[in-house]
Amino acid sequence: MSTSTIMARPVDTAPAAAAPPLAANGKETADVRVSVIVPIFNLGGEVAGMHQDLRHGLESYCRNFEIIFVDDASTDHTWRELEKIARQDACVKLIRMRSSFGETSALDAGLKHATGQRIVFAAARVRVNLRSLPRLLAKMDQGHDLVVGWRTPRKDSGLNRLVSRCFNWLVQRFGHLQLHDINSSVIATSREVLDNIIFYGDLNIFIPVLAARKGYRVTEEQVEQRAGSFRQSRYISEYIQRLLDIVAVIFLTKYSKKPLHFLGFFGFVFALAGAGMSLYLFIYRLFGFGAIAGRPLLLLGVLLLVIGLQMISIGLIGEMITYTHAREQKEYNIETVVGA
Amino acid sequence: MATTTEKIYCSVVIPVMNEEENVPLLHRALTQALQPWGRSYEIIIVDDGSSDRTFPLLRELARQDPHLRVVKFRGNFGQSAAMAAGFDHARGEVVVTMDGDLQNDPLDIPRVAAKLEEGYDIVSGWRKHRKDKLIIRKVPSRIANRLVRKTTRVDLHDTGCSLKAYRAEVVHKIRLYGEMHRFIPALARIEGARISEMVVNHHERQFGRSKYNITRTFRVIMDLMTLNLLLKYLTRPLHFFGALTVFFNGLGLAALVALLLDWRRNQVGSDELNVLMAVVFLLFAAGINFLLYGLIANSVVGTGQKRDERLYEYKYYHGTAG
16 A cells, blocks of 8 residues: 555544534534645636635635645646636635646645645536535535535536446445445545545545445535536546446455455355366266367366466465555544543 | 553453443443452443444443443444454453353453463353354354364364453454454464463343354355465465465476377377367466465565564563563
8 A cells, every 4th residue: 555645544543633523513614624625637717717616605604714726737827827816815725736647646735735624625627516515515514424516417428427327336336325426526524534544546536435434424415517618528448447446446445454255255166166177077088988188178177277276366465465564454443432 | 542550450342233232231240240350450342333322321331430441433344343443442461352242251251361360372261051042053163163273273162252361462463354353363373372261151142133144154264264374374475375386387297298198199189289288388377377476475474574573572572581
């Protein structure tokens, strides 16, 4: 996990102290600082309007907030526009990446400079109406730990929507999280939640899944999506990467501490099937029923046996890695400790 | 995590999940057993994401009893995680674990702790007269115990008994993860622990439901494989994978020799030759792969495991210090 851009801190460090005031009554929100992180790439003249919307929405909700724009190395005049805004508005912080590192890195950079206990993450790419962000925060006041923005009605291309639907179905299936729009890239949560989950690479879209797995209360809230000039569809390679990410997340959430339980199962099935075929041919040949050399089953049997044993071996190596390297990684997440 | 200056002798760690009827009784029984003992103690109950009234009850009890600490999980993370959390919060010189379902007898706690004092790192309870009605629980348990004894080389009659006492070094040394709470003695054995056992009482379950189910068998077998590997080959995994290399390369070589002999006698057609050669190549490739796994495993272990952190080193230092 040394390559991760965002590392989880030890889970057991006084969670009660780090947690935001549990504003179940909604009265304490004025004191909780909200940091909004908006990654931006080549939006030029549109940033002024975004800033207006954001301010407008946030002011109606609380007075203690900051807006962090992360410019992911835009190549147009976005940065100049942002500087103009920052000169006029003391609540705005700007971060400029040296080159494009993607959304997860932008979130990480924003988080490092955020001072709030509440973090709102809204990728400009998905074009939600930024005035509706406080709705997510209001939902947090009701006692939820993480609120996902549900873009509705969807305004982007049919292909995007179809892929999004497939993706949501897959994540619902394996992540056991009943949300409509898991990959909306619009979330509101607390710093504590982000500190307690491990994400890296492109896994930021799975933050809700990872948080739910850690026992946090995850819910969703509708946000309005605007039609815009955003890219109409993604590249095939991106879809493939998303699929691989799902595999990574399933593994990360369920089996990272017991890889053999996952690999061993398939390994044993393959190895037993392979051993069975090989044994059958062995007996067949031994008792002189005929030649086995020309039979493809021989190759399949040996191949399955080998693949099965290799899966088990890799599972065992995974167990050794877990045992020798992942000691500090806690498998639990404490809500409170009561008593002396 | 130790915040108080007062030294605690015994920490009792109990993971619970949905045991609302048992919790008050458990607390009373523990207090009745531990108060007259005359040694400082703490009770650490880990609530593994209960959905009933277990936690409110525990919180109330903790308010009244300074000996009780309650660790509440955000969700259900499993018994190993609950044990690990309990161990992380334990401050005693001796840590005793037991079930929250009242099947273990708190009166046994001073007894196992005393046995521990005789110079063991772990004392495991042995439910010689098990009070589980169902034959489907006793028989699998007996088979499992034999299997566990064989593979882990930890000679206990009853590994499944939750009532166990540990020296503090042991619980802070072992790496409890996955579903390994079942095999804590074996995990501790990897670190060099001295293990003993003693007969303890066992009662029938009065309230609540057992969370046991038989589908765990496969995962238990997987965990046993892991433990076997860790126990025997943790410092030299190449020997484990190397054996597979020798096996597959030997098989490949034998197949090649047989094939060449047949071929010289003109008994093999060209189609057959193709298939057989593929098998030979496959076997060789597999053998080399296992060799590579062994090398990777060696470097994984070499970069992670610090041998001088093992328990026998502790013993050595204790011994020479007097």
